[in-house]
Amino acid sequence: MLWFDENRPSTVPKSKEASSLDGTDAKDTTRFPGLFGTCMSMETATTHMLVAGAKGQLGVRLMEAAAVAGVSASGLDREGMDVASRDSVEAALDSVQPTVVINAAAYTAVDMAESQREAAMAVNARGTQHLAEECQSRGIPLIHVSTDYVFGQAPRRPLLPSDTPCPEGVYAESKRQGEEAFLASGVCGCVIRISWLYDVQGANFLQTMLRLAKAHGSLSVVNDQHGVPTAAPLLAQALVEVAKLGKDMPQGIWHHSHQGHTTWHGFASAIMEVAGLAVPVLPVDTSAFPTAAPRPAWSVLDGEPLRARMGWPSVTWREALEACWSFRNDA
């Protein structure tokens, strides 16, 4: 089903207008001057963006960011475009006629994927292949969102797109196969890898920490996995900036990350600080929480090349957390 389709003028709408689009509060990016916006002068009147997976954590924020940026966008959920079905992808592209596509659709149940290999591959590998090949044949640029999990074992330094992937686990393998399908298709556009996505809404690490903090007197959180938490509203703004470049967008594989890195324990501690909760956060090893799928011990993506290419300033993960916190509906 096309659950969200908004044609917008090329001017930046007031946040009040944006908030009426789907009943949520699409925040005005001008509240965070300097975070993004180097491409704001680009002409967007002819851009029509299609977001696949528009009801997911990132997809919802992409639609809000498009509205705030004055970019015309159509969001499709699985019913509107099932990426696992080539026929469905063809029909949706023919119907929507986008000038650019962002693929935020994915099978993201990392542990369940270990026992549902076919389901993960159908969406993350073949689904990406369908989108990439159909966009390629129509000359539509595609932004495909991928993951730090493609680096199962990695050197302990910020990881560049040129580093060799070594996925561990079915989810990681399926995402890597999706990247390979994208590259093999020859489609115009880019794969953008991200890590540790969170938001102040939906189901994610931040929300889980807040819920557990309110239910328990203390938290035990893994302190031997290192990565970069990524704020979904800020990532969405960045991806819309890339999408606005159309065929001039960066090509190939890129990493998006805020600056710096931490552990899940460090992130949980920062969440408690930002939320004003005096709940002790105890560091534990990964072995304290066995999971079906392995987790990378080091998945620190280096976002500097993309920042430099796009002219974005550095924003630390901690600054991004504070900016994201202000996206709360009650903020």
Ligand SMILES: NC(=O)c1ccc[n+]([C@@H]2O[C@H](COP(=O)([O-])OP(=O)(O)OC[C@H]3O[C@@H](n4cnc5c(N)ncnc54)[C@H](OP(=O)(O)O)[C@@H]3O)[C@@H](O)[C@H]2O)c1
């Ligand atoms: N979350 C993270 O920490 C993280 C980290 C690194 C990278 N990523 C990547 O970032 C992207 C966005 O992640 P997210 O957290 O927003 O994921 P999400 O909340 O799970 O959203 C994914 C969306 O894709 C939809 N979908 C699933 N199968 C589909 C299909 N066959 N056709 C069309 N849509 C389908 C899902 O719909 P249903 O609800 O109907 O299944 C869901 O709405 C993904 O590519 C993910 O791999 C995420």
